[in-house]
Amino acid sequence: MNRTHGVGADDRPVVLADEQARAWSPAQARARFRTGLTGPTAGVAAGRTQANLICVPADWAYETLLFCQRNPQACPVLDVTDAGSATTVLAEGADLRTDLPRYRVWQHGELVDEPTDVRAYWRDDLVSFLIGCSFTFEWALAAAGVPLRHVEQGRNVPMYVTNRRCRPAGRLRGPLVVSLRPVPPEHLAAAIRESSLFPAVHGGPVHCGDPSVLGIADLGRPDHGDPVDAAPDDIPVFWACGVTLQAAVTASRPPFALTHAPGQMFLTDARDEQYRVA
Protein backbone atom coordinates (compact mmCIF):
# COMPACT_ATOMS: atom_id res chain seq x y z
CA MET A 1 0.00 0.00 0.00
CA ASN A 2 2.77 2.40 0.85
CA ARG A 3 4.15 1.68 -2.59
CA THR A 4 0.86 2.59 -4.22
CA HIS A 5 -0.17 5.35 -1.88
CA GLY A 6 2.81 7.45 -0.93
CA VAL A 7 0.94 9.58 1.58
CA GLY A 8 2.52 9.20 4.97
CA ALA A 9 5.01 6.65 3.71
CA ASP A 10 7.92 8.71 4.98
CA ASP A 11 6.60 8.83 8.56
CA ARG A 12 9.54 8.01 10.80
CA PRO A 13 9.05 5.59 13.69
CA VAL A 14 8.22 7.54 16.80
CA VAL A 15 10.84 5.67 18.77
CA LEU A 16 13.56 6.99 16.49
CA ALA A 17 12.25 10.50 16.75
CA ASP A 18 12.10 10.40 20.53
CA GLU A 19 13.76 7.73 22.65
CA GLN A 20 11.67 8.91 25.55
CA ALA A 21 8.52 7.74 23.80
CA ARG A 22 8.94 4.41 25.58
CA ALA A 23 8.39 6.14 28.89
CA TRP A 24 5.39 8.19 27.83
CA SER A 25 2.09 7.48 29.51
CA PRO A 26 -0.70 6.57 27.07
CA ALA A 27 -2.26 10.00 27.71
CA GLN A 28 1.04 11.71 26.91
CA ALA A 29 1.35 9.69 23.71
CA ARG A 30 -2.20 10.54 22.67
CA ALA A 31 -1.55 14.24 23.37
CA ARG A 32 1.54 14.20 21.12
CA PHE A 33 -0.37 12.51 18.33
CA ARG A 34 -3.29 14.89 18.80
CA THR A 35 -0.99 17.81 18.15
CA GLY A 36 0.49 16.37 14.98
CA LEU A 37 3.22 13.85 15.80
CA THR A 38 3.08 10.91 13.36
CA GLY A 39 4.88 7.62 12.87
CA PRO A 40 4.74 3.93 13.75
CA THR A 41 4.00 3.33 17.41
CA ALA A 42 5.89 0.09 18.12
CA GLY A 43 7.81 0.77 21.32
CA VAL A 44 5.71 3.73 22.48
CA ALA A 45 4.29 3.83 26.04
CA ALA A 46 5.86 0.58 27.22
CA GLY A 47 3.48 -2.02 28.55
CA ARG A 48 0.30 -0.30 27.37
CA THR A 49 -2.05 -1.93 24.90
CA GLN A 50 -2.12 -0.64 21.34
CA ALA A 51 -5.11 -1.04 19.07
CA ASN A 52 -6.19 -1.01 15.45
CA LEU A 53 -9.10 1.28 14.64
CA ILE A 54 -11.91 0.90 12.13
CA CYS A 55 -15.01 3.09 12.03
CA VAL A 56 -17.93 2.06 9.81
CA PRO A 57 -21.47 3.37 9.25
CA ALA A 58 -23.97 1.82 11.68
CA ASP A 59 -25.57 -0.28 8.94
CA TRP A 60 -22.23 -2.07 8.53
CA ALA A 61 -21.61 -2.49 12.25
CA TYR A 62 -23.16 -5.94 12.68
CA GLU A 63 -21.29 -7.41 9.74
CA THR A 64 -18.05 -5.86 10.98
CA LEU A 65 -18.53 -7.30 14.46
CA LEU A 66 -19.51 -10.66 12.99
CA PHE A 67 -16.48 -10.62 10.68
CA CYS A 68 -14.32 -10.04 13.75
CA GLN A 69 -16.03 -12.85 15.65
CA ARG A 70 -15.56 -15.21 12.73
CA ASN A 71 -11.90 -14.27 12.34
CA PRO A 72 -10.87 -13.76 15.96
CA GLN A 73 -7.18 -14.35 15.52
CA ALA A 74 -6.89 -11.50 13.03
CA CYS A 75 -9.61 -9.26 14.47
CA PRO A 76 -9.80 -9.58 18.28
CA VAL A 77 -12.27 -6.94 19.45
CA LEU A 78 -11.16 -4.88 22.45
CA ASP A 79 -13.99 -2.33 22.42
CA VAL A 80 -16.93 -1.16 20.30
CA THR A 81 -18.35 2.34 20.69
CA ASP A 82 -21.95 3.42 20.48
CA ALA A 83 -22.77 5.06 17.14
CA GLY A 84 -21.35 8.57 16.88
CA SER A 85 -19.27 8.32 20.04
CA ALA A 86 -15.56 9.09 19.69
CA THR A 87 -14.75 7.94 23.22
CA THR A 88 -13.79 4.50 24.53
CA VAL A 89 -13.76 2.87 27.93
CA LEU A 90 -10.18 1.84 27.21
CA ALA A 91 -8.72 5.35 27.26
CA GLU A 92 -9.89 8.07 29.61
CA GLY A 93 -10.30 11.43 27.93
CA ALA A 94 -9.29 10.14 24.51
CA ASP A 95 -10.84 11.33 21.24
CA LEU A 96 -10.71 8.66 18.56
CA ARG A 97 -10.95 11.37 15.86
CA THR A 98 -7.69 13.10 16.78
CA ASP A 99 -5.55 10.92 19.01
CA LEU A 100 -3.99 8.53 16.51
CA PRO A 101 -0.78 9.44 14.67
CA ARG A 102 -2.30 8.98 11.23
CA TYR A 103 -5.59 7.79 9.76
CA ARG A 104 -6.85 6.40 6.51
CA VAL A 105 -10.09 7.48 4.87
CA TRP A 106 -11.85 4.99 2.61
CA GLN A 107 -14.67 5.56 0.13
CA HIS A 108 -16.12 2.53 -1.67
CA GLY A 109 -12.98 0.59 -0.84
CA GLU A 110 -10.60 3.22 -2.21
CA LEU A 111 -8.05 4.96 0.00
CA VAL A 112 -8.78 8.66 -0.52
CA ASP A 113 -6.84 10.40 2.25
CA GLU A 114 -4.34 9.82 5.06
CA PRO A 115 -4.85 12.74 7.45
CA THR A 116 -3.61 13.08 11.04
CA ASP A 117 -7.09 14.10 12.23
CA VAL A 118 -10.48 12.89 10.98
CA ARG A 119 -12.83 15.43 12.53
CA ALA A 120 -13.63 16.76 9.06
CA TYR A 121 -14.69 13.26 8.00
CA TRP A 122 -16.63 12.33 11.14
CA ARG A 123 -20.26 11.22 10.90
CA ASP A 124 -22.79 10.67 13.65
CA ASP A 125 -23.58 7.16 12.41
CA LEU A 126 -20.03 5.85 12.75
CA VAL A 127 -19.42 2.85 15.02
CA SER A 128 -15.78 2.48 16.05
CA PHE A 129 -14.03 -0.82 16.66
CA LEU A 130 -10.77 -1.12 18.57
CA ILE A 131 -8.96 -4.28 17.55
CA GLY A 132 -6.02 -5.92 19.31
CA CYS A 133 -2.50 -5.36 17.97
CA SER A 134 0.54 -7.60 18.14
CA PHE A 135 2.63 -4.71 19.47
CA THR A 136 0.91 -5.62 22.75
CA PHE A 137 2.89 -8.83 23.18
CA GLU A 138 6.19 -7.46 21.91
CA TRP A 139 7.12 -6.47 25.46
CA ALA A 140 6.64 -10.06 26.54
CA LEU A 141 8.75 -11.26 23.62
CA ALA A 142 11.50 -8.78 24.49
CA ALA A 143 11.36 -9.79 28.17
CA ALA A 144 11.83 -13.40 27.08
CA GLY A 145 14.92 -12.41 25.11
CA VAL A 146 13.37 -12.50 21.64
CA PRO A 147 15.00 -9.84 19.42
CA LEU A 148 12.57 -7.57 17.55
CA ARG A 149 14.23 -6.73 14.25
CA HIS A 150 11.86 -3.89 13.29
CA VAL A 151 12.36 -2.20 16.66
CA GLU A 152 16.15 -2.69 16.51
CA GLN A 153 16.17 -1.20 13.03
CA GLY A 154 13.78 1.64 13.81
CA ARG A 155 11.29 0.56 11.18
CA ASN A 156 7.57 -0.09 10.97
CA VAL A 157 6.70 -3.79 11.25
CA PRO A 158 6.30 -5.37 7.77
CA MET A 159 2.82 -6.61 6.87
CA TYR A 160 1.72 -8.84 3.98
CA VAL A 161 -1.59 -9.71 2.34
CA THR A 162 -1.79 -13.52 2.21
CA ASN A 163 -3.56 -16.11 0.07
CA ARG A 164 -5.71 -17.16 3.03
CA ARG A 165 -9.34 -16.13 2.89
CA CYS A 166 -11.13 -14.90 6.00
CA ARG A 167 -14.49 -16.39 6.82
CA PRO A 168 -16.95 -13.85 5.37
CA ALA A 169 -19.76 -12.12 7.26
CA GLY A 170 -22.55 -10.81 5.08
CA ARG A 171 -21.07 -8.25 2.71
CA LEU A 172 -17.63 -8.32 4.36
CA ARG A 173 -14.92 -10.58 3.00
CA GLY A 174 -11.22 -10.44 2.26
CA PRO A 175 -7.79 -12.00 2.74
CA LEU A 176 -5.84 -12.51 5.94
CA VAL A 177 -3.08 -9.95 6.52
CA VAL A 178 -0.08 -10.92 8.64
CA SER A 179 2.79 -9.15 10.34
CA LEU A 180 6.31 -10.57 10.13
CA ARG A 181 8.96 -10.87 12.81
CA PRO A 182 12.15 -12.73 11.85
CA VAL A 183 13.09 -14.84 14.88
CA PRO A 184 16.40 -16.62 15.55
CA PRO A 185 15.82 -20.40 15.86
CA GLU A 186 16.96 -20.46 19.47
CA HIS A 187 14.21 -17.95 20.34
CA LEU A 188 11.41 -19.53 18.33
CA ALA A 189 9.90 -21.51 21.19
CA ALA A 190 9.79 -18.45 23.44
CA ALA A 191 8.25 -16.31 20.69
CA ILE A 192 5.48 -18.84 20.15
CA ARG A 193 4.94 -19.56 23.84
CA GLU A 194 4.84 -15.93 24.94
CA SER A 195 2.61 -14.66 22.14
CA SER A 196 0.23 -17.61 22.60
CA LEU A 197 -0.49 -16.32 26.09
CA PHE A 198 -2.09 -13.22 24.53
CA PRO A 199 -5.03 -14.70 22.58
CA ALA A 200 -6.92 -11.38 22.75
CA VAL A 201 -4.23 -9.65 20.71
CA HIS A 202 -3.62 -12.18 17.91
CA GLY A 203 -2.08 -14.92 20.08
CA GLY A 204 0.47 -17.32 18.62
CA PRO A 205 1.70 -17.13 15.04
CA VAL A 206 -0.34 -18.41 12.12
CA HIS A 207 2.74 -19.67 10.28
CA CYS A 208 6.49 -20.12 10.72
CA GLY A 209 8.90 -20.58 7.85
CA ASP A 210 8.46 -20.59 4.09
CA PRO A 211 6.57 -17.40 3.15
CA SER A 212 5.29 -18.95 -0.10
CA VAL A 213 2.91 -21.11 1.96
CA LEU A 214 1.03 -17.87 2.63
CA GLY A 215 1.39 -16.74 -0.98
CA ILE A 216 4.05 -14.18 -0.09
CA ALA A 217 6.52 -13.96 -2.97
CA ASP A 218 9.05 -11.47 -1.61
CA LEU A 219 9.58 -10.57 2.05
CA GLY A 220 11.48 -7.51 0.83
CA ARG A 221 8.28 -6.01 -0.57
CA PRO A 222 5.70 -5.84 2.23
CA ASP A 223 2.21 -4.61 1.39
CA HIS A 224 2.30 -2.33 4.45
CA GLY A 225 5.10 -1.10 6.68
CA ASP A 226 8.81 -1.43 6.00
CA PRO A 227 11.00 -4.36 4.99
CA VAL A 228 13.30 -5.48 7.81
CA ASP A 229 16.73 -7.04 7.62
CA ALA A 230 16.80 -10.59 8.97
CA ALA A 231 19.88 -12.40 10.23
CA PRO A 232 20.91 -15.39 8.03
CA ASP A 233 19.45 -18.00 10.38
CA ASP A 234 16.29 -16.10 11.32
CA ILE A 235 13.02 -17.92 10.76
CA PRO A 236 10.20 -15.78 9.36
CA VAL A 237 7.32 -15.89 11.85
CA PHE A 238 3.91 -14.56 10.83
CA TRP A 239 1.17 -13.32 13.14
CA ALA A 240 -2.40 -12.45 12.15
CA CYS A 241 -2.73 -8.69 11.82
CA GLY A 242 -5.58 -6.24 12.42
CA VAL A 243 -4.90 -4.66 9.03
CA THR A 244 -6.96 -7.62 7.82
CA LEU A 245 -9.94 -5.30 8.33
CA GLN A 246 -8.46 -2.78 5.91
CA ALA A 247 -8.03 -5.55 3.36
CA ALA A 248 -11.70 -6.38 3.92
CA VAL A 249 -12.59 -2.74 3.25
CA THR A 250 -10.63 -2.90 0.00
CA ALA A 251 -12.29 -6.16 -1.02
CA SER A 252 -15.82 -5.39 0.17
CA ARG A 253 -16.13 -1.70 -0.69
CA PRO A 254 -18.35 -0.30 2.06
CA PRO A 255 -19.40 3.23 1.09
CA PHE A 256 -17.29 4.75 3.86
CA ALA A 257 -14.78 3.79 6.51
CA LEU A 258 -12.07 5.32 8.65
CA THR A 259 -9.08 3.35 9.91
CA HIS A 260 -5.69 3.95 11.47
CA ALA A 261 -2.67 3.94 9.15
CA PRO A 262 -0.87 0.57 9.39
CA GLY A 263 1.58 0.55 12.29
CA GLN A 264 0.33 3.89 13.63
CA MET A 265 -1.91 2.60 16.38
CA PHE A 266 -4.22 3.93 19.06
CA LEU A 267 -2.65 3.92 22.53
CA THR A 268 -5.11 2.69 25.15
CA ASP A 269 -4.73 2.97 28.93
CA ALA A 270 -5.04 -0.83 29.26
CA ARG A 271 -1.98 -2.71 30.41
CA ASP A 272 -0.66 -5.50 28.23
CA GLU A 273 -0.78 -7.82 31.23
CA GLN A 274 -4.58 -7.52 31.22
CA TYR A 275 -4.61 -9.44 27.95
CA ARG A 276 -2.22 -12.14 29.10
CA VAL A 277 -3.74 -15.38 30.30
CA ALA A 278 -2.29 -17.26 33.25
Next chain:
Amino acid sequence: MNRTHGVGADDRPVVLADEQARAWSPAQARARFRTGLTGPTAGVAAGRTQANLICVPADWAYETLLFCQRNPQACPVLDVTDAGSATTVLAEGADLRTDLPRYRVWQHGELVDEPTDVRAYWRDDLVSFLIGCSFTFEWALAAAGVPLRHVEQGRNVPMYVTNRRCRPAGRLRGPLVVSLRPVPPEHLAAAIRESSLFPAVHGGPVHCGDPSVLGIADLGRPDHGDPVDAAPDDIPVFWACGVTLQAAVTASRPPFALTHAPGQMFLTDARDEQYRVA
Protein backbone atom coordinates in the same frame (compact mmCIF):
# COMPACT_ATOMS: atom_id res chain seq x y z
CA MET B 1 -35.62 -20.76 37.92
CA ASN B 2 -36.15 -24.43 38.43
CA ARG B 3 -37.93 -23.50 41.63
CA THR B 4 -40.26 -21.17 39.74
CA HIS B 5 -40.58 -23.16 36.57
CA GLY B 6 -40.83 -26.82 37.32
CA VAL B 7 -40.72 -27.92 33.71
CA GLY B 8 -37.74 -30.17 33.14
CA ALA B 9 -36.56 -29.78 36.72
CA ASP B 10 -36.54 -33.54 37.23
CA ASP B 11 -34.25 -34.20 34.28
CA ARG B 12 -31.59 -36.61 35.50
CA PRO B 13 -27.98 -36.02 34.56
CA VAL B 14 -27.18 -37.94 31.42
CA VAL B 15 -24.09 -39.43 32.97
CA LEU B 16 -26.18 -41.09 35.64
CA ALA B 17 -28.56 -42.44 33.06
CA ASP B 18 -25.79 -43.87 30.94
CA GLU B 19 -22.20 -44.21 32.08
CA GLN B 20 -21.23 -44.75 28.48
CA ALA B 21 -22.21 -41.18 27.67
CA ARG B 22 -18.63 -40.18 28.38
CA ALA B 23 -17.49 -42.25 25.43
CA TRP B 24 -20.14 -41.05 22.99
CA SER B 25 -18.98 -39.08 19.99
CA PRO B 26 -20.59 -35.64 19.72
CA ALA B 27 -22.68 -36.94 16.80
CA GLN B 28 -23.88 -39.87 18.91
CA ALA B 29 -24.79 -37.52 21.75
CA ARG B 30 -26.69 -35.21 19.42
CA ALA B 31 -28.54 -38.19 17.95
CA ARG B 32 -29.64 -39.30 21.43
CA PHE B 33 -30.84 -35.83 22.32
CA ARG B 34 -32.58 -35.51 18.97
CA THR B 35 -34.64 -38.58 19.75
CA GLY B 36 -35.70 -37.35 23.18
CA LEU B 37 -32.98 -38.01 25.75
CA THR B 38 -32.78 -35.11 28.22
CA GLY B 39 -30.62 -34.11 31.16
CA PRO B 40 -27.52 -32.13 32.12
CA THR B 41 -24.59 -32.78 29.80
CA ALA B 42 -21.57 -32.38 32.11
CA GLY B 43 -19.42 -35.41 31.44
CA VAL B 44 -20.93 -36.30 28.06
CA ALA B 45 -18.66 -36.88 25.04
CA ALA B 46 -15.38 -36.45 26.86
CA GLY B 47 -13.06 -33.83 25.48
CA ARG B 48 -15.58 -32.24 23.13
CA THR B 49 -16.64 -28.65 23.50
CA GLN B 50 -20.08 -27.90 24.87
CA ALA B 51 -21.94 -24.68 24.14
CA ASN B 52 -24.74 -22.46 25.37
CA LEU B 53 -27.35 -21.56 22.75
CA ILE B 54 -29.36 -18.39 22.28
CA CYS B 55 -31.42 -17.59 19.19
CA VAL B 56 -32.80 -14.07 18.73
CA PRO B 57 -34.66 -12.26 15.96
CA ALA B 58 -32.29 -10.62 13.47
CA ASP B 59 -33.11 -7.13 14.71
CA TRP B 60 -31.64 -8.11 18.09
CA ALA B 61 -28.56 -9.83 16.66
CA TYR B 62 -26.21 -6.85 16.72
CA GLU B 63 -27.02 -6.00 20.32
CA THR B 64 -26.63 -9.65 21.32
CA LEU B 65 -23.24 -9.90 19.64
CA LEU B 66 -22.19 -6.56 21.14
CA PHE B 67 -23.38 -7.67 24.60
CA CYS B 68 -21.20 -10.77 24.21
CA GLN B 69 -18.22 -8.70 23.10
CA ARG B 70 -18.65 -6.36 26.05
CA ASN B 71 -18.98 -9.24 28.51
CA PRO B 72 -16.55 -11.74 27.03
CA GLN B 73 -15.86 -13.71 30.18
CA ALA B 74 -19.54 -14.59 30.57
CA CYS B 75 -20.45 -14.72 26.88
CA PRO B 76 -17.53 -15.99 24.78
CA VAL B 77 -18.86 -16.43 21.24
CA LEU B 78 -17.92 -19.68 19.51
CA ASP B 79 -20.12 -19.30 16.43
CA VAL B 80 -22.91 -17.16 15.00
CA THR B 81 -25.22 -18.49 12.30
CA ASP B 82 -26.68 -16.64 9.38
CA ALA B 83 -30.33 -15.69 9.96
CA GLY B 84 -32.65 -18.66 9.66
CA SER B 85 -29.88 -21.24 9.51
CA ALA B 86 -30.04 -24.07 12.05
CA THR B 87 -26.57 -25.38 11.15
CA THR B 88 -23.17 -24.47 12.55
CA VAL B 89 -19.61 -24.92 11.37
CA LEU B 90 -18.85 -26.41 14.79
CA ALA B 91 -20.95 -29.57 14.34
CA GLU B 92 -21.27 -31.41 11.05
CA GLY B 93 -24.81 -32.47 10.30
CA ALA B 94 -26.26 -30.95 13.46
CA ASP B 95 -29.65 -29.27 13.65
CA LEU B 96 -29.78 -26.61 16.34
CA ARG B 97 -33.58 -26.98 16.54
CA THR B 98 -33.56 -30.62 17.65
CA ASP B 99 -30.11 -31.66 18.88
CA LEU B 100 -30.06 -30.21 22.38
CA PRO B 101 -31.47 -32.16 25.34
CA ARG B 102 -33.89 -29.41 26.34
CA TYR B 103 -34.68 -25.86 25.27
CA ARG B 104 -36.30 -22.80 26.75
CA VAL B 105 -38.74 -20.59 24.86
CA TRP B 106 -38.98 -16.94 25.90
CA GLN B 107 -41.61 -14.35 25.01
CA HIS B 108 -41.10 -10.79 26.22
CA GLY B 109 -38.68 -12.06 28.85
CA GLU B 110 -41.04 -14.70 30.21
CA LEU B 111 -40.20 -18.39 30.10
CA VAL B 112 -43.18 -19.95 28.31
CA ASP B 113 -42.05 -23.46 27.43
CA GLU B 114 -39.23 -25.97 27.94
CA PRO B 115 -39.55 -28.41 25.03
CA THR B 116 -37.02 -30.95 23.80
CA ASP B 117 -37.40 -29.74 20.19
CA VAL B 118 -38.04 -26.19 18.94
CA ARG B 119 -39.02 -26.81 15.33
CA ALA B 120 -42.55 -25.61 16.13
CA TYR B 121 -41.13 -22.31 17.41
CA TRP B 122 -38.55 -21.77 14.67
CA ARG B 123 -38.58 -18.54 12.64
CA ASP B 124 -36.63 -17.65 9.53
CA ASP B 125 -35.31 -14.46 11.12
CA LEU B 126 -33.58 -16.20 14.03
CA VAL B 127 -29.84 -15.72 14.46
CA SER B 128 -28.24 -18.38 16.67
CA PHE B 129 -25.28 -17.80 18.97
CA LEU B 130 -23.17 -20.62 20.37
CA ILE B 131 -21.48 -19.47 23.56
CA GLY B 132 -18.63 -21.19 25.40
CA CYS B 133 -19.40 -23.35 28.43
CA SER B 134 -17.27 -24.10 31.46
CA PHE B 135 -17.91 -27.83 31.03
CA THR B 136 -15.20 -27.48 28.36
CA PHE B 137 -12.41 -27.03 30.89
CA GLU B 138 -13.70 -29.57 33.40
CA TRP B 139 -11.66 -32.29 31.68
CA ALA B 140 -8.55 -30.22 32.24
CA LEU B 141 -9.51 -29.70 35.88
CA ALA B 142 -10.09 -33.42 36.33
CA ALA B 143 -6.79 -34.25 34.62
CA ALA B 144 -5.06 -31.91 37.08
CA GLY B 145 -6.65 -33.78 39.97
CA VAL B 146 -9.34 -31.23 40.83
CA PRO B 147 -12.46 -33.02 42.11
CA LEU B 148 -15.73 -32.00 40.44
CA ARG B 149 -18.41 -32.24 43.11
CA HIS B 150 -21.40 -31.98 40.76
CA VAL B 151 -20.04 -34.76 38.54
CA GLU B 152 -19.18 -36.94 41.56
CA GLN B 153 -22.70 -36.43 42.87
CA GLY B 154 -24.45 -36.84 39.54
CA ARG B 155 -26.04 -33.41 39.66
CA ASN B 156 -26.34 -30.42 37.37
CA VAL B 157 -23.78 -27.71 38.14
CA PRO B 158 -25.29 -25.02 40.44
CA MET B 159 -25.68 -21.52 38.96
CA TYR B 160 -26.43 -18.22 40.68
CA VAL B 161 -27.58 -14.79 39.58
CA THR B 162 -25.12 -12.28 41.09
CA ASN B 163 -25.22 -8.62 42.08
CA ARG B 164 -22.72 -7.76 39.33
CA ARG B 165 -24.11 -5.88 36.36
CA CYS B 166 -23.00 -6.72 32.85
CA ARG B 167 -21.95 -3.89 30.59
CA PRO B 168 -25.12 -3.18 28.57
CA ALA B 169 -25.38 -3.12 24.77
CA GLY B 170 -28.29 -1.11 23.41
CA ARG B 171 -31.48 -2.71 24.73
CA LEU B 172 -29.67 -5.67 26.31
CA ARG B 173 -28.70 -5.54 29.97
CA GLY B 174 -28.70 -7.81 32.98
CA PRO B 175 -26.76 -9.38 35.83
CA LEU B 176 -23.78 -11.72 35.68
CA VAL B 177 -24.65 -15.37 36.28
CA VAL B 178 -21.96 -17.69 37.68
CA SER B 179 -21.46 -21.42 38.04
CA LEU B 180 -20.09 -22.84 41.30
CA ARG B 181 -17.52 -25.56 41.85
CA PRO B 182 -16.44 -26.17 45.45
CA VAL B 183 -12.67 -26.78 45.36
CA PRO B 184 -10.44 -28.22 48.10
CA PRO B 185 -7.79 -25.65 49.09
CA GLU B 186 -4.95 -27.87 47.92
CA HIS B 187 -6.46 -27.92 44.41
CA LEU B 188 -7.32 -24.23 44.18
CA ALA B 189 -4.16 -23.19 42.32
CA ALA B 190 -4.61 -25.94 39.73
CA ALA B 191 -8.29 -25.05 39.26
CA ILE B 192 -7.42 -21.42 38.61
CA ARG B 193 -4.37 -22.16 36.48
CA GLU B 194 -6.04 -24.76 34.28
CA SER B 195 -9.29 -22.86 33.70
CA SER B 196 -7.37 -19.65 32.96
CA LEU B 197 -5.82 -21.41 29.96
CA PHE B 198 -9.31 -21.57 28.39
CA PRO B 199 -10.20 -17.88 27.97
CA ALA B 200 -12.60 -18.68 25.11
CA VAL B 201 -14.80 -20.73 27.45
CA HIS B 202 -15.02 -18.41 30.51
CA GLY B 203 -11.34 -18.68 31.55
CA GLY B 204 -10.36 -18.32 35.20
CA PRO B 205 -12.88 -17.78 38.00
CA VAL B 206 -14.46 -14.40 38.68
CA HIS B 207 -14.42 -14.95 42.45
CA CYS B 208 -13.18 -17.39 45.10
CA GLY B 209 -14.54 -17.52 48.63
CA ASP B 210 -17.34 -15.64 50.39
CA PRO B 211 -20.47 -15.93 48.20
CA SER B 212 -21.97 -12.78 49.73
CA VAL B 213 -19.42 -10.72 47.79
CA LEU B 214 -21.43 -11.69 44.70
CA GLY B 215 -24.74 -11.12 46.49
CA ILE B 216 -25.37 -14.85 46.85
CA ALA B 217 -27.20 -15.45 50.13
CA ASP B 218 -27.48 -19.24 50.15
CA LEU B 219 -25.37 -21.67 48.15
CA GLY B 220 -28.00 -24.30 48.91
CA ARG B 221 -30.54 -22.48 46.76
CA PRO B 222 -29.06 -22.01 43.27
CA ASP B 223 -31.07 -20.06 40.71
CA HIS B 224 -30.41 -22.79 38.14
CA GLY B 225 -29.15 -26.35 38.39
CA ASP B 226 -28.81 -28.37 41.58
CA PRO B 227 -27.21 -27.65 44.94
CA VAL B 228 -24.04 -29.68 45.50
CA ASP B 229 -22.56 -30.97 48.73
CA ALA B 230 -19.19 -29.41 49.52
CA ALA B 231 -16.55 -30.91 51.79
CA PRO B 232 -15.96 -28.87 54.98
CA ASP B 233 -12.74 -27.26 53.73
CA ASP B 234 -13.87 -26.69 50.14
CA ILE B 235 -13.57 -23.13 48.85
CA PRO B 236 -16.49 -21.97 46.70
CA VAL B 237 -15.10 -20.98 43.30
CA PHE B 238 -17.29 -19.08 40.84
CA TRP B 239 -16.90 -18.96 37.09
CA ALA B 240 -18.78 -16.66 34.70
CA CYS B 241 -21.62 -18.60 33.07
CA GLY B 242 -23.29 -18.41 29.67
CA VAL B 243 -26.69 -18.43 31.38
CA THR B 244 -25.90 -14.73 31.80
CA LEU B 245 -27.59 -14.35 28.40
CA GLN B 246 -30.81 -15.88 29.76
CA ALA B 247 -30.69 -13.40 32.64
CA ALA B 248 -30.33 -10.67 30.02
CA VAL B 249 -33.42 -12.00 28.25
CA THR B 250 -35.34 -11.87 31.52
CA ALA B 251 -34.15 -8.33 32.25
CA SER B 252 -34.38 -6.92 28.72
CA ARG B 253 -37.53 -8.60 27.44
CA PRO B 254 -36.87 -9.11 23.74
CA PRO B 255 -40.12 -10.15 22.04
CA PHE B 256 -38.80 -13.66 21.39
CA ALA B 257 -35.81 -15.86 22.13
CA LEU B 258 -34.89 -19.52 22.25
CA THR B 259 -32.15 -20.86 24.53
CA HIS B 260 -30.87 -24.16 25.87
CA ALA B 261 -32.04 -25.22 29.33
CA PRO B 262 -29.29 -24.49 31.89
CA GLY B 263 -26.78 -27.33 32.06
CA GLN B 264 -28.28 -29.09 29.03
CA MET B 265 -25.82 -27.93 26.43
CA PHE B 266 -25.15 -28.31 22.72
CA LEU B 267 -22.39 -30.80 21.93
CA THR B 268 -20.07 -29.49 19.22
CA ASP B 269 -17.49 -31.49 17.29
CA ALA B 270 -14.75 -29.13 18.47
CA ARG B 271 -12.14 -30.51 20.82
CA ASP B 272 -11.63 -28.78 24.14
CA GLU B 273 -7.91 -28.53 23.36
CA GLN B 274 -8.73 -26.16 20.50
CA TYR B 275 -9.80 -23.59 23.09
CA ARG B 276 -6.75 -24.05 25.30
CA VAL B 277 -3.95 -21.55 24.88
CA ALA B 278 -0.32 -22.60 25.09
